[in-house]
Amino acid sequence: MHTHTQVGASGNSTGKRMKKPVGKIKIFRLILALVLFSVITFYFIDFAGLLPNHFHVLAHLQFVPAWISGSVLGLVIVLIHVVLTLLFGRLYCAVLCPMGVYQDVVAWVSKRVGKKKKKYCYSRAKSILRWSVVGVFIIFSGLGWTAVAGLTDPYSAYGRMAVHIFRPVYMAGNNLLESIFTPFNNYTFYKTDIFVMSAFSFATAIVTMLIVGYLAWRHGRTYCNTFCPVGTALGLASRFALFKIRIDRDKCTHCGLCAMKCKASCIDSQSQTVDASRCVDCFNCLDACSKGALKYSYRSKSHTNPKQTASGRPENTAKRRFLWAGLATVTAGANVLAQQTKSLLADDKKYTRQTPIAPPGAVSSEHLLRHCTSCHLCISKCPSHVIKPSFLEYGIGGIMQPVMSYEKGFCNYHCSLCSEICPNGALKPLTKEEKQLTQIGYVVFNPDICVVITNGTNCGACSEHCPTQAVKMLPYKDGLTLPSIDTSICVGCGGCEYICPVRPHTAIFVEGHAVQQQAKAFEEEEKTEVTVEDFGF
16 A cells, blocks of 8 residues: 555656657657558649559558448458457547548647637537438448448548649649749649539538538547547447556546547546547547556556446437438438439430440449449549549439549540559459450440531541541541441540530540440551652642
8 A cells, every 4th residue: 555655646757757658659650640641642632643553552441442342352451440449449540541630630730729728628429420420321321322421431521622622732832833943944843734623522522621620620539429430330349449548546636637638528537437439549648647547558457447338328219210210211302303313314405425434444333333432532543534523423322423524535545543543342443454345335426516517528536536446437428538436346435525526515425334345356457558759738
């Protein structure tokens, strides 16, 4: 007993000795989190391809994409996350999740702005709201509307923020540097076009950034512990973690310093409890306690907290039944609205393309809807800039999912990057040889508006830009040639559509496949050398 009194009396010196290892743990977490956050963010905004493409592995390690993929590797990754959480708590939320680190950055800035020093305080867990969000995620995922479920996925939400907000800002900075360096004959930077790929996706990214940023500014990790389905799911496992933050009741003086530093608002200093389901292992509380009452330690009888697993208020089964009934009603109504929207689009005479073109490797529109969470990584990394976020092309269930658009370019015949980097299996990996035989759509020719017929002039641009010779020029009349289509060898790359000079609707365009087909291999025609004695003009 005397020994215990001496240890308690020397609390200051003990506290100083304990801060050294605790500080190392916190610093290591901060460095690792910032490095991963920086790499993930830069990979999204890197329009010049400075980072090697194998960095997309960081996207494959994210929880929801791995779960949605349904692959063996994806399930292994999910299992690893769960096991690590059972061992060490929510390290995924503290280190690997970019949205979690984004909140930490905002919270860090908020503490250094303004005269009053920001302090947090304990708040009870909003269990009904947390599990309601998980229920919405499961329902929409089960219906195959993963894009809607992807609104709550932290990785996909951050990806949209990076692609539609951070990337244009980064490109604007690049253009500014280009305007400064180029007059001095330094061409390190080159000017790039900045444009809004989708007004709806841009607005969604803005709203997401503002809401999550506001919550982080005012309350720390509120988004993680209220609206994030990953945080709720891993929080359930974190309650049983072997290593977690524990309070030594003998050393605790109820001063509340730990609660003021807890951005997860999960420490109740008065009852000496830590809600492990909401703790994100930031370790801020360990440095705050000068008495050494808080420890990140292995479970032991001396530190077992009888109130630790208490969820607060008891579950209300009536409210739960009402919630599920409401969700079912909303889902049914949304399905009807989607069908009506699709019929309206089909009746629009000006709508030339009846079936949207999914990127190579999507297998089918249905497969894309069931797996894509709209992280927009493929949109960001497409070198031809032909993948854009959809609006209602796939219906409401597929809102913001990637769709091919040939207004600003065409799909590179030798490129399969989008299928290689997709983290959730929405785009199946394709080799370049497999991609060159994957028919994502087929060419359609409208002779009524072709310039050969309307203007009586030769063109042939569509044939020149066809990599598979699916479009050939055949004799028409008066020495003119007219396009002839072979859909069996067309892969739907959009080269013909992009180059066609007819506007507002092109005379030749690509119609999408609901289920992607296998194109026939084509044989290149032997080109005979032509000797030109004089110029032809």
